[in-house]
Amino acid sequence: MSELRSALDDLAGIDLAELSDDTLLDLVGELSTTANRVAAALTSAVRAADRREAYRRDGAVSMKAWLRGSCRMAPEQATATVSTGRRLEHLPETAAAFAAGEIGAAHAHVITMAMTPGRIAKAAEAGIDLGETDRILAGLARATAPHETARGVKQWVAGVDPDGTLDDAADTRRRFTMASGLDGRVHLRGDLDATGGEYLHSALTAFMNGDRPAGDTRSYAERQADALVALARGALDGGSLPDVRGERPHVRVTIDWMALCAERGAPGVAGGSLGWAGPINPETARRLACDASVARIITGPDGLPLDVGRAQRSSSTAIRRAIEIRDGHCIFAGCDAPPEWCDYHHVVHWAHGGPTSCDNGALLCERHHTCCHEGGFTIRRDPGTGRWHTYRPDGSEVLSRAGP
Ligand SMILES: [Zn+2]
Ligand SMILES: [Zn+2]
Known part of the structure; x- marks a missing residue:
């Protein structure tokens, strides 16, 4: 400590007016990191004293009271320091970033504030890995100002505790939770009574027992997961759900205009985001924006909306019907998934000027729509024969391995 004190004395002796602009700015940056490190050391020391109840030696009732009395700390700062120290014990990555001075006390505070024991328990229950959350949030704090980290x-x-009712008495007889895990996954968990389970099972079975496309190698669990999503999509597409804030409910994707126009795999392209589930990669955002039934919000470089997708053009339904009749099923080589599983794919993406038309449209099941956007496959229709051809990312054609 005495060395630290004498270093600070030396610092106070520097004539700042003598320094060049560069040196001065370097010093400010250096001191900002050092201040973070000192704040982290203070937090650790407070935590150690808190844990062994050292404040009792001075007759204080709590560490917070001791900080207010002996250090004349503001009550909110005392509370923040004590609680940050306690919760950082469960967040080693955030603690390490703080100790290294890479993030400040304000960053550590916004992260630890949210990490209540109740939420940590709920996240664990939903299968969300706390270590992964810690790594992601620490990485975000290293790169952003505290108010952005807070977002x-x-x-x-919102993913873990969507309605903020964590303290409500849990009804263990029926419950269903969904949590978006910041890692691009959504975790589901729940219990139903026998009747509720029967409804859900009957609906899922209806989707699972339809004609299975040739070459379907999905496991039972994968098929059941796909059926659940299909059930929700069917309800949204069917238009029978109640309006939300005066609008027909549907999936909404936000994507940057530059990202929308970029080629697949182009470096440095921002991803898109979904209203609830959060960030998605640019290829996935382009795929969702490709289907005319998905509402899209296109943003400019400043993040402000440029265009809010034309709501449900009347022609798109008629065009889709025509394509369903023409194609009959998913047109990817070797797939015969039925139309109700399929998206309307723009062969030339509308962002590149492709029209929503029969000529530019193709039925692709979700799996193969994903192949065409995220996977780099392409499809082309021979105008002479009317037959569809599928090409791998390397340009070679996917040919039928059986039959003529
Ligand atoms: Zn598409
Ligand atoms: Zn398919």
């Missing part, structure tokens, strides 16, 4: 934290909270 990421809020997203985690």
Whole structure:
């Protein structure tokens, strides 16, 4: 400590007016990191004293009271320091970033504030890995100002505790939770009574027992997961759900205009985001924006909306019907998934000027629509024969391995 003190004395002796602009700015940056490290050391020391109840030696009732009395700390700062120290014990990555001075006390505070024991328990129950959450949030804090970090934290909270009712008495007889895990996955968990389970099972079975496309190698669990999503898509597409804030409910994708126009795999392209589930990669955002039934919000470089997708053009339904009749099923080589499983794919993406038309449209099941956007496959229709051809990312054609 005495060395630290004498270093600070030396620092106070520097004539700042003598320094060049560069040296001065370097010093400010250096001191900012050092201040973070000192704040982290203070937090650790407070935590150690808190854990062994050292404040009792001075007759204080709590560490917080001791900080207020002996250090004349503001009550909110005392509370923040004690609680940050306690919760950082469960967040080693955030603690390490703080100790290294890479993030400040304000960053550590916004992260630890959200990490209540109740939420941590709920996240664990939903299968969300706390270590992964810690790594993601620490990475976000290293790259952003505290108020921006707070936005990421809020997203985690919304996923884990969407209605803020964590303290409600849990009804263990029926419950269903969904949590978006910041890692691009959504975790589901729940219990139903026998009647509720029967309804859900009957609906899922209806989707699972339809004609299975040739070459379907999905496991039972994968098919059941796909059936659940299909059930939701069918309800949204059917238009029978109640309006939400005066609008027909549907999936909404936000994507940057530059990202929409970029080639697949182009470097440095921002991803898109979904209203609830959060960030998605640019290829996935382009695929969702490709289907005319998905509402899209296109943003400019400043993040402000440029265009809010034309709501449900009347022609798109008629065009889709025509394509369903023409194609009959998913047109990817070797697939015969039925139309109700399929998206309307723009062969030339509308962002590149491709029209929503029969000529430019193709039925692709979700799996193969994903192949065409995320996977780099392409499809082309021979105008002479009317037959569809499928090409791998290397340009070679996927040919039928059986039959003529
Ligand atoms: Zn598409
Ligand atoms: Zn397919």
